[in-house]
Amino acid sequence: MLQIDHLSASYKTIDGDVHVVQDANFTIYDNEIFGIAGESGCGKSTLLKALYDIIEFPLQVDSGRVVLSGEKGGKSFTYQTGQIRKSWWNNISYVPQAAMSVLNPITKLKSQFLDSIPEEDKKRETPQQTLQRVQQYLGALNLSPEVLEAYPFQLSGGMRQRVIIALATFMSPNVVLADEPTTALDVVVQRGILMLLMRLQKQLKNTMVLVSHDLGVHYQVTDRIGIMYSGKMMEIGKTTELFANPRHPYTQMLIGALPRVGDKSQRVGIPGSPPPLKNPPPGCRFAPRCPKATPLCSAQVPEFREISPGHFAACHLLNGEGK
Ligand SMILES: Nc1ncnc2c1ncn2[C@@H]1O[C@H](COP(=O)(O)OP(=O)(O)O)[C@@H](O)[C@H]1O
Ligand code: SF4
Ligand SMILES: [Mg+2]
Structure with missing residues (x-):
């Protein structure tokens, strides 16, 4: 569960502060797909960064906080803004907008999976055993284990996005944040990625937060939506x-x-x-x-x-x- 408690955030610039998140105050629950919608530039990606706790200059939290809590493996946990990064991969993961940037272009995907495993897990098994688990997981998502030997640029956009989603869900995190995961893809590939996200959420019964400027995407996959306008x-x-x-x-x-099927009247923007x-x-x-x-x-x-x-x-x- 993510509790967003009167959160305000801004970018510091030489011309003054850009107030991108204004007093966000709401809760995202376990076992739901929560959509964040709104026109481009309204602050969706910034809000998601605050949820994931990547608060790096020039972004700054001015007031409020985010609290991530839940239970995993019989243990309950609570982390708040400033601590959430301790729970990355294990309790919360993030598929950023233009997700290609999360992959290291000069490293095979195999290493990128192994790097995401927490140290404690690495002590419990050999790299070979971990790799086997990764292969099984990819297989379950209909991805060939061969992708592990590939470099990111060798995969198509849709395939790369599937691998990134596999990477983000491999540790069965309680919360998965996905920023415009289908925006750069063609419609058919888009549909496949959305189905994959829905299937994973049903399996994990976790929280998925899906950012998209496209209301059609929200209509297809989300349980609840938050509509943002100008940071609010x-x-x-x-x-x-x-x-x-x-x-x-x-x-x-x-x-x-929104355009409607069979309706020829002009829609006003x-x-x-x-x-x-x-x-x-x-x-x-x-x-x-x-x-x-x-x-x-x-x-x-x-x-x-x-x-x-x-x-x-x-x-x-x-x-x-x-x-
Ligand atoms: N690094 C930055 N420095 C200053 N302003 C920024 C920075 N990044 C984003 N912004 C501003 O924050 C606003 C919201 O951006 P963003 O969260 O990416 O919106 P969205 O994801 O809804 O398109 C933008 O209008 C942009 O002007
Ligand atoms: S009526 Fe319009 S301007 Fe007034 S508070 Fe509601 S949305 Fe804002
Ligand atoms: Mg964005």
Whole structure:
């Protein structure tokens, strides 16, 4: 389980701070695929980095924290921001955007698997035994053990992504974070990768956090979605509920802009563009583009609250204010 507790993060730049995550406050549970959606540049990848605890300059956590907790092998564990890296691979793993960069281009994939094994496990078995386990695991994911003798550049994009997912799930981590895992791939390969992620989540009964700008991907695979806009979590709910009955004006516009089968009418995009994160508008960050905005919206940041059981939103109208 990941508890995101009033987390704010920004990038320090010579022109000032870029406020990329604003007061994120929500929980991602065990045994679910949680999607993070939103237009490009809204802070999805940054939020994921904070969840994985790769807080490296210029990124900085300004306030709040992330708490990773759960149980593995009969032992319970809790790590928070600043400690989460101790649990990398074993309790939490990460498939970054442009994941090719996680693979060392001049090392065979075999070594990359062996490097991911914690020291304690290495003491328990010989490298040969570990390699055998890796081969079995790859086989179970329909990947030929031959890939272990390959260098990353020798594999196709889809195959490489499968290997990275195998690497990220080999230790059966409680949480897997995947950032745009299908974005660079063609539709058929995309589908295969999504099926693989779904299958692994069902097997491991763990938590999968899937970042994608593509709502179609979320519709296919996620149990719940969080919609981000300009660094702020705007709405969280069950995927089916969010698509059938989006409550936040931003989500309503996003869903309304999706093409529908057989519908030839022109879909309207969302007019305007997201605000600069360096100098975000006061109050609700969506106010400059929101057709329902009232004067309160530009004066006060709407609180992120539960508006119906399990459904959360940050909007004055939904919180019974601003009418
Ligand atoms: N290293 C950096 N320094 C300064 N600003 C950054 C840096 N990386 C990202 N940003 C800013 O953070 C914003 C959010 O980026 P990102 O989290 O990658 O969004 P998303 O994944 O939703 O596309 C971007 O608009 C970008 O301007
Ligand atoms: S708080 Fe106001 S501006 Fe923001 S989404 Fe709600 S109605 Fe629109
Ligand atoms: Mg991104």
